[in-house]
Amino acid sequence: MSAISPLENFWGEVTSTIDWCEENYTVSPYLAEFWNTITNLGFVFFSLFGTYNVLRNRSSKSFILAYLGVAFVGFGSWCFHMTLQYEMQLLDELPMIYVASIVMWLTFLADPKSENTIKVPLALTVYSAAVTWSYLIINNPVFHQVSYAILVIGVVIRAIKLFNTVPKSYTYEVPRMQCLLWMSALGFIVAFVLWNIDNQFCNNLRSWRSTVPFLIGAISELHGWWHIGTGLGVYYFIVFCEWIQPTLAANNRKSFRLYWAGPLCYLRVADQMNKKD
Numbered sequence: 145m146s147a148i149s150p151l152e153n154f155w156g157e158v159t160s161t162i163d164w165c166e167e168n169y170t171v172s173p174y175l176a177e178f179w180n181t182i183t184n185l186g187f188v189f190f191s192l193f194g195t196y197n198v199l200r201n202r203s204s205k206s207f208i209l210a211y212l213g214v215a216f217v218g219f220g221s222w223c224f225h226m227t228l229q230y231e232m233q234l235l236d237e238l239p240m241i242y243v244a245s246i247v248m249w250l251t252f253l254a255d256p257k258s259e260n261t262i263k264v265p266l267a268l269t270v271y272s273a274a275v276t277w278s279y280l281i282i283n284n285p286v287f288h289q290v291s292y293a294i295l296v297i298g299v300v301i302r303a304i305k306l307f308n309t310v311p312k313s314y315t316y317e318v319p320r321m322q323c324l325l326w327m328s329a330l331g332f333i334v335a336f337v338l339w340n341i342d343n344q345f346c347n348n349l350r351s352w353r354s355t356v357p358f359l360i361g362a363i364s365e366l367h368g369w370w371h372i373g374t375g376l377g378v379y380y381f382i383v384f385c386e387w388i389q390p391t392l393a394a395n396n397r398k399s400f401r402l403y404w405a406g407p408l409c410y411l412r413v414a415d416q417m418n419k420k421d
Contacts, residue, residue: 155227162285163228164367165346167353180225183368187218190379190408197410201400203386206253210382213243214375221371237288238276244295245272247381251302254389255309271295296332303381306388317391320402321384324409328380335373342366376407387411 152173164180171178191211198207217239224236245268252258275291303325310318342349342365353361362368390398399414 155229158228159230160224160228160233161230161283162233164225165342165349166365166367167350168228170358175226176228177225177367179362179365179368180371181222183365183371184218184222184225186372186375187221188215190375191215191218193408193410194379194382197383198386201386201411201413203411204253204389206250207382207386210243210246210250210385213239213246214378214382217243218371218375234280237285238279240292241272241275241288241295243378244292244299245269247378247385248295248299248302250382250385250389251299251306254306254385254392255302256392256394257309299381300329303384306392310388310391314391317387317400321387321391324380324384324387324402328377328384331373331375331377331380335370335377338366338373339370342370380409383409383411 153169153176154173155176158168158176164177166177166180168176175181191214194211194214195208198205198211217236220232220235220237220239223232226232249265249268252264258264275288279288279291307321307325310321312318349364349366353364387400387402390396390400400411401414403410403412
């Protein structure tokens with residue numbers, strides 16, 4: 145499919161510091177990168193589904209904040225890939241820092257040994273503000289990626305620490321929580337691998353796409369798969385946090401059961417308590 149003439153491009157010249165492997169303006173003058181744009185709908189869907197389950201389970205409203213953050217990441221990423229404008233790039237990248245900070249905060253809320261003070265959210269707010277200010281000056285995507293990776297590594301360490309505090313007598317919860325952590329990690333790892341393949345082998349991918357029908361070529365739009373993989377990864381992790389928070393609480397009177405609907409899981413309050421003393 146031939147690209148649309150630059151004169152027809154609604155958003156004008158590309159001003160972002162990154163232009164991904166997907167060919168620009170092949171479908172519509174209003175969508176610079178078609179597949180990289182519409183795959184962000186996954187973030188919105190995961191967020192809506194997660195928010196519905198949090199409300200139904202009457203879980204902490206902090207999880208709704210996390211899901212709203214994920215939806216905002218999807219919105220920002222949609223705007224970026226739709227326009228390839230620098231301002232929209234910031235709307236895509238900076239919310240990733242903010243949402244990762246919220247997820248980090250969730251791991252502290254779930255920890256009964258953690259003091260429920262303003263210190264953690266304040267520290268995360270300062271970190272996010274410092275990254276934002278520095279990134280606007282440095283204007284280097286690698287700086288953003290490293291800043292984001294620091295938060296992700298911190299979240300992983302906190303998650304492992306939390307999981308190891310769940311008593312082994314919780315024979316229903318332990319293996320399923322572990323599964324959620326592995327599924328979350330797998331989503332991010334696979335997405336990261338595909339993201340790098342998309343960057344390193346772009347010419348090969350574009351060459352192959354030119355020989356196959358448009359819909360088949362969409363399979364090789366690996367940055368779009370990055371969106372789906374990371375969206376699922378963060379969704380699984382928020383579900384894990386929603387489950388482990390009441391499990392570790394000293395006054396816990398809520399027991400969950402885990403169900404699956406295709407690739408998505410959700411929690412429901414059990415009719416009877418199955419937690420062992």
